[in-house]
Amino acid sequence: MRDTTIHRSASRTGRAGRASQARGLAVIAAAAVGLGGALTPALSAQALDTSDTPDFGSSVKIYDPSTPTSTIQADVDAAFNAQLLNSGAQFGEQRYTFLFKPGDYDRVWANLGFYTAVAGLGKNPDDVTIHGAVNVDSGWNAGDEKNATQNFWRSVENLAIVPEGGTDRWAVSQAAPMRRVHIQGNLTMGPSNQDGGQGYSSGGYIADSKVDGTVSSGSQQQWYTRNSSLGAWEGGNWNMTFSGVDGAPGNDFDRSYTTLDTTPTTREKPYLYIDGDGKYHVFVPSLSRDSRGTTWPNTPGTDLPMRDFYVAHPGDSAGTLNQALEQGLNLFFTPGTYPLDAPLNVTRAGTVVTGIGFPTLTPTNGNAVLTSADVSGVNVSNLVVDAGTQNSDVLIRLGETGSHNDHSGDPQSIQDVFVRIGSSIQGNATTTLQVNADDTIVDHIWAWRADHGGAPTGWDVNKGATGVEVNGDDVLATGLFVEHYQKHEVIWNGNGGKTVFFQNELPYDVPDNASWQSPTGAGYAAYKVADGVSSHEIWGAGVYSFFNVNPSVVADRGFEFPDNGGVRGHGLFTVSLGDVGTINHVVNNTGGPVPNPAGNTSPSRVANYPG
Structure with a gap:
């Protein structure tokens, strides 16, 4: 029988529940008691309801093996056909x-x-097997x-695919992760029409x-694969x-391969699953160091x-969401x-903020x-x-400026978060992501100042100076996609940082060039390591030019690295797309x-720096 029990934070049982309850009541009490102990209206805020069997909304369809495949096929076809060659689909509100x-x-x-997101609800990928394709x-x-x-x-996550014809196709570009997937066959990442001056693709990310x-890899310009197992490449x-x-x-960087035996630090992304009683859970994988291969089946x-x-x-306000965090x-x-008129303010250690189906947050008041x-x-x-439309100084801020607590045993992390300066909105933000907390893991983000959108874009229209600013020490980025910002796209001020x-x-x-001139x-x-940084390392990194408004731009x-011997790069390159615009070094x-x-969009490569 489906459990429809509704829980209030004040009635949760078990050690974790009691701890959360105590935190929530303490915060509410602190907010409610003013000077002289007088009660304020905050005391009347009622605890928010929670459930082990929540309503995920009308955009989410949930199937079990008894569901007729004709029903499933009709649903996925309806979602796809509504978007096919639809000029409004790319920046639409459909989910x-x-x-x-x-x-x-x-x-x-x-x-x-x-x-569009497809995911299994098992504890392990092989708990759900789809015969056919996720294409x-x-x-x-x-x-x-x-x-x-x-x-x-x-995205596709947490399932197994037995591909029809033996090969599944995943011809994606940015912001399209494949995580915790078992392909019981081959995988091709180029489109069916690749070659002959067409069929280009620009991904991508696979993990676990x-x-x-x-x-x-086919026509893929670049790709990052992390902590996985492949029959061959x-x-x-x-x-x-x-x-x-x-x-x-x-x-073998001459063949475009930059390969590390292990990943320095990993913590796989939380995922949703359902237990045998029909109750939902979010599983948060543990931290791992110098890891290799998949985490499952015993994650x-x-x-x-x-x-x-x-x-x-949708419709929940920033006030409601912050009330939940305070509880x-x-x-x-x-x-x-x-739409959020104030930032979500996360203050409790161990807080998880996640979702399904590309939920989209937008500041309305120049806020984060x-x-x-x-x-x-x-x-x-x-x-x-x-x-x-109102400029935000920063959109996401992890940690506090100037604070350097040690989080090496339990770092903050940000994963599969995709930020747009310009889309259906003519957006503006000075800095997209600011990482202040030491030891943070940045695992697959795309920070994108739009070169096209549902609303017009342009140099003076959708403004964004910097995509990622790192002030914390010992921060690790695995899968960093940052594009089209108007100054340094990445500024790394912390020591001990690494990017893979x-x-x-x-x-x-x-x-x-008069409009685009740095002090140096x-x-x-694109990637600036600050002059005061004494240690930093980056692997597998490319910067591309396509100055189509003015191809004479240089x-x-x-x-840009400080030349101190402690800042090193491996597998670095530049390329001029279509030979449009120049990068000198x-x-x-x-x-x-x-x-x-050589022309023909050939890259310039530096295998190791310093040499």
Whole structure:
């Protein structure tokens, strides 16, 4: 029988529940008692309801093995066909999430368009098996019919796929993660029309996954694979980076491969599952160091019952969401859009803020959408953030400026968070993500100042100076995608930082070099390590130019490091897309210019810096 019990935070049982209850009551009491002990209206705030069997909203469809496959197929087809060659789809408000309870599912062919998520509800990927395909290809997007370079904002997680014909296709670009997936066959990541001057793709990210057969990168310009197991890998273009991957090719930057045996620090993203009694949980995997391969089937971690979450729905205000946080609850966002006139203020260690189906948060008052205190274990994932029309100084801030507590045993983390400066909104934000907390894990983000959108874009329209600013020490980024910002795209001020995989396009719309001049020369290096930093290391990183507004624009370098011997780079390159615009050097004054004499969008490479 389905458990429909509703829980209030003040009546939760068990040690964790009592602790959360005490925190919540203490906060409410502190807010309610004014000077002289007088009660304020805050005391009347009623504890928010929670449940182990929440309503995930009308955008979420949940199946079990008894569901007719014709019903499932009709649902996924309806979601896809509504978007096919629809010019409003890319920046629309539609959201589609398909969740599969444990079991086997006969032939389902799921084409995934924008804002579409497919996930299993088992504890392990092999608990849910789909026969058929979870498919992404080219030819779907209005205005980009010949390529897959705009296949953004979709995901597949926590299931097994037995691909029809032996090969599954995942021809995605940015913001399209594959996590905890078992491909029982081959996987190709290029579209079906690749070659012949078309079928380009620009991904991508895979983590904690297993492919029994061969992975073919095809036309992918770059790709990052982390902590996975592959039967084999074939193909390469500019930057194929691997860390902690069984079956990865050996390190060979001449062939585009940057390979690390292990990943320095990992904590896989929290995921939703259902137990045998029909109750939902969020599982938070444990921290791991120098790890390799998948975490499953015996993923260590912490199990959080759904009653420890406030399940948010569109229409919930920042006040309601912050009340939930003050009660000691975690947050779980359902699909939809959330205008926020104040930031979500995370102050409790170990708080999880996550969701399903690309929930989209937008500031309405020049505010941030989320800030965290300098505490351990805060975990933020599965969000889209759209900058608002009123400029925000920062959109997401982790930790507090100038505070340096040690979180090495339980770091904050941000995973699968995708931020847009410009979309259907002409957004503005000075800094997208500011990381102040030491030891933070930044695992697969896309910070994107839009080069196109549902609303007009332009140099003086959607303004964004910097994508990522790191002030904390010992911060690790794995899968850092940052594009089109108007000054340094990444500024790294903390010591001991590491980045494994970086992808960047410089801003397309620079009007001229007079408008784009840094203190050290022409243009702004995309990845700037501050002069006072004594230790930093980066692997598998590329900076691209496409100055289509004014192809005569020049950037002096893609990367800018202090020359002190402690700041090092491996597998660095620059490329001029279509030979449009010039980058003179790869890092500092090392590395030749692009376009280079070979032309044809050939990269300039620096295998190691300093050499």
